[in-house]
Amino acid sequence: MEEQDKTILIPLEKPLADASGKIIWENIELHEPAVIEVNQFLDKQKTNGALAGMGHLISLLSGIPPQVIKQLPFTAYKRCESFLLTFLNYKPEIGYAESQPKSSTIIVLANQLQDSAGKSSWNSVDLSEPNLEQVDQFYKTQTAKGGLPAMSALIAELSGIAPEVINRLPYTDYKSCEAYLLGFLNYSPTQDAGGI
Helix, strand or coil: CCHHHHEEEEEEEEEEECCCCCCEEEEEEEECCEHHHHHHHHHHHHHHCHHHHHHHHHHHHHCCCHHHHCCCCHHHHHHHHHHHHHHHCCCCCCCCCCCCCCCEEEEEEEEEEECCCCCCEEEEEEEECCCHHHHHHHHHHHHHHCHHHHHHHHHHHHHCCCHHHHCCCEHHHHHHHHHHHHHHHCCCCCHHHHCC
16 A cells, blocks of 8 residues: 555535534545554444444544534545545455464564654564464453454564554554464464374
8 A cells, every 4th residue: 555545635515514613624634544443443333333433433533523524425424434445454465374474574664653652663563473372362352352452462462562552553554463463373284284
């Protein structure tokens, strides 16, 4: 995905206004969502349906209150949805389940990631093969909280980057980390490879 595709400005034919009529939006500006924003979208989608979930994500990214987003013309909504689906449906290339993944990898980030205090920063996420205990914890978290929180926690543990920082990863960078780790979780060796 090219850098210019990370943000979009969608002009509105009819501006949106808050209840008082004092704050007006003539455009909707969107950017690539972070992991935490996608997680909120999925939660909202699960409880209130697909349209409400996408409306919530548009609100989060644009800074326009949810009640105002509900007044968005449907064609403008569909343009927002189309842009955001390029991230939500992003699938990095992953290897076949039969081939053993590399024991470690470095996911180079599109933009530097910083902790909230600005004391530490990362240009990449260094990952390695998880051990049995880490995979067991992943599945327990997945059962309790869902796939996205479980994978985020596994990425945080393996990389040594705090979970709250991992939650701010751009979603396409997160998907690259996920693809690498799914190589292990989906690994299915052939019988002759294991000496059986």
